[in-house]
Amino acid sequence: MDPLNFAICGGGVGGVSIGALLAKNGQNVALFERLGYLGGCSGTFGRNGNFYNAGATTFVGLSSGLPLDVLSRRTGVSFPVVEIDPAIVVHIMGKTIRRFRNMERFVLEMENAFPGYPHRSVFQKIRLRAEKFWPGLTSFDGVDQGKIRSFLRPLFSRPDIFLLHSPDFFRSTLSFLQSSYGVFPPELKRFFDHQLLITAQGFSDHVPLFAGILGLTYPNLDNYTVMGGMGRAIESLSQLIPGVYLNHPVKKIQKKRGKFLVTAGKDEWETENVILNRTIWDLDSVLDQDLLDQLRPRLKGPDFHGVGAFVIYFMVEDVFGADFELHHQIILDDENPVTKSQSFFLSLSHPDDPVLSRSGMRSVTISTHTPVSIWEDRTRENILEKRSVATNQILESLYRAIPLFRSARKGEIISGTPKTFEKYTGRSRGTVGGIPVVHPNFPFRFPSSVVSEGIYLVGDTVFPGQGWPGVVIGALNLFGILRDQGRMG
Numbered sequence: 001m002d003p004l005n006f007a008i009c010g011g012g013v014g015g016v017s018i019g020a021l022l023a024k025n026g027q028n029v030a031l032f033e034r035l036g037y038l039g040g041c042s043g044t045f046g047r048n049g050n051f052y053n054a055g056a057t058t059f060v061g062l063s064s065g066l067p068l069d070v071l072s073r074r075t076g077v078s079f080p081v082v083e084i085d086p087a088i089v090v091h092i093m094g095k096t097i098r099r100f101r102n103m104e105r106f107v108l109e110m111e112n113a114f115p116g117y118p119h120r121s122v123f124q125k126i127r128l129r130a131e132k133f134w135p136g137l138t139s140f141d142g143v144d145q146g147k148i149r150s151f152l153r154p155l156f157s158r159p160d161i162f163l164l165h166s167p168d169f170f171r172s173t174l175s176f177l178q179s180s181y182g183v184f185p186p187e188l189k190r191f192f193d194h195q196l197l198i199t200a201q202g203f204s205d206h207v208p209l210f211a212g213i214l215g216l217t218y219p220n221l222d223n224y225t226v227m228g229g230m231g232r233a234i235e236s237l238s239q240l241i242p243g244v245y246l247n248h249p250v251k252k253i254q255k256k257r258g259k260f261l262v263t264a265g266k267d268e269w270e271t272e273n274v275i276l277n278r279t280i281w282d283l284d285s286v287l288d289q290d291l292l293d294q295l296r297p298r299l300k301g302p303d304f305h306g307v308g309a310f311v312i313y314f315m316v317e318d319v320f321g322a323d324f325e326l327h328h329q330i331i332l333d334d335e336n337p338v339t340k341s342q343s344f345f346l347s348l349s350h351p352d353d354p355v356l357s358r359s360g361m362r363s364v365t366i367s368t369h370t371p372v373s374i375w376e377d378r379t380r381e382n383i384l385e386k387r388s389v390a391t392n393q394i395l396e397s398l399y400r401a402i403p404l405f406r407s408a409r410k411g412e413i414i415s416g417t418p419k420t421f422e423k424y425t426g427r428s429r430g431t432v433g434g435i436p437v438v439h440p441n442f443p444f445r446f447p448s449s450v451v452s453e454g455i456y457l458v459g460d461t462v463f464p465g466q467g468w469p470g471v472v473i474g475a476l477n478l479f480g481i482l483r484d485q486g487r488m489g
């Protein structure tokens with residue numbers, strides 16, 4: 001076997017994005033994935049002839065200059081998407097708020113749901129900031145976010161934006177909303193908090209305004225559904241990579257005579273560089289002890305945050321009609337006693353989806369946050385019991401919020417806990433969703449993408465920001481680091 005320039009461990013969004021960028025630039029790349037399919041938290045899996053998105057369902061950021069557009073232009077890959085508007089419908093206290101792309105239409109929805117508040121002027125302020133922040137994200141190119149000076153470089157390269165907005169890195173979104181609204185009642189806070197939870201993984205008290213603005217305006221960007229499931233978007237990228245090895249778990253990485261030896265499946269590969277698409281809490285299991293001892297001082301990052309996902313999947317009879325919105329966030333009046341979450345997210349496949357929607361049925365993925373510790377009981381019976389109670393409670397909340405679901409014919413109901421994510425993605429204790437972009441993690445407590453010369457990290461616990469946009473910016477940025485370090489052969 002020819003020595004590789006790059007061996008990538010893991011076929012999530014991060015692994016395939018950096019793999020496609022490197023392959024497009026003529027690098028000899030091999031990607032090793034432990035499962036029989038790619039995608040991890042953004043995969044699409046099959047069960048009994050039906051297909052479901054495992055986690056991610058929303059696809060955003062293909063407009064000119066945004067992360068997925070940059071990735072698409074640099075790799076030449078186009079994604080099988082259909083645009084959707086509104087991006088999501090929020091259900092709160094018996095009201096619905098459709099998050100239209102057009103800000104004015106969305107403001108009218110807010111005025112209907114929460115009359116008497118200055119939504120228009122608040123969202124004008126938010127929009128002005130967003131127009132500066134979104135395009136600025138892709139200026140992270142070759143930046144080591146683990147080093148303060150390096151992280152500040154792109155910010156100083158645009159002093160006009162930086163000087164005007166640097167307080168937004170340190171100010172909380174809540175303080176901005178309170179001062180902008182004047183009177184800010186708990187139900188409005190709940191609405192904003194749960195919008196932020198989807199993107200920044202935190203509530204307005206702790207999410208810095210910079211990240212809050214991005215989170216609150218993602219529905220005002222172009223939003224899409226991926227036809228055939230999110231796994232199809234991953235496959236579009238992976239086709240550029242010359243060597244994709246499925247069912248090849250990386251078991252060991254050693255350093256010998258200046259090169260790395262990667263043991264994946266039953267084989268061994270020699271490579272100049274290794275890219276780990278693993279969480280920062282999962283490196284012990286692949287790095288050889290000697291290597292780990294040398295590198296441990298560099299493997300810094302926030303402590304394990306312990307947040308996982310509880311998911312429900314099923315097929316449902318298509319009683320909805322072509323105009324029914326695909327994504328819904330249901331904000332609960334009370335915390336779910338089992339999962340401890342106060343909202344959940346439901347996505348329905350597009351009616352014309354050739355893989356997910358079949359024979360008059362559509363595929364549903366429901367997900368909600370949950371602490372991983374809740375699911376770490378010792379007995380399997382106990383977990384199964386909790387899983388069943390949580391599933392029934394979430395479905396009952398769904399039927400109250402969107403009654404159409406109650407009577408619609410449903411197929412097998414499948415639910416998954418953080419234990420399920422641990423089994424299928426190999427993520428430590430089933431933790432998902434990246435490192436929350438909250439104080440005090442942001443801006444300076446994110447790990448470096450550079451573990452040492454020749455070993456790099458990509459994925460949602462590395463670059464600040466999760467989901468496709470965040471992980472892809474991390475991959476584009478890592479590509480810049482590899483270019484600047486002269487690692488490409």
Ligand SMILES: Cc1cc2nc3c(=O)[nH]c(=O)nc-3n(C[C@H](O)[C@H](O)[C@H](O)COP(=O)(O)OP(=O)(O)OC[C@H]3O[C@@H](n4cnc5c(N)ncnc54)[C@H](O)[C@@H]3O)c2cc1C
Nearest residue numbers: 010012013014034040041055056057058250459460467468
């Ligand atoms: C429930 C849920 C809903 C979400 N919703 C959205 C959404 O709507 N939109 C959005 O943009 N984002 C969403 N996200 C976030 C998004 O899915 C993730 O941030 C992203 O997919 C993480 O990608 P990653 O590159 O970090 O890799 P991961 O998804 O963690 O994938 C890592 C891959 O590495 C493989 N692997 C692990 N160990 C090894 C090994 N030793 N050898 C070989 N392979 C290995 C795993 O099998 C896996 O395929 C959601 C996440 C969850 C959990």
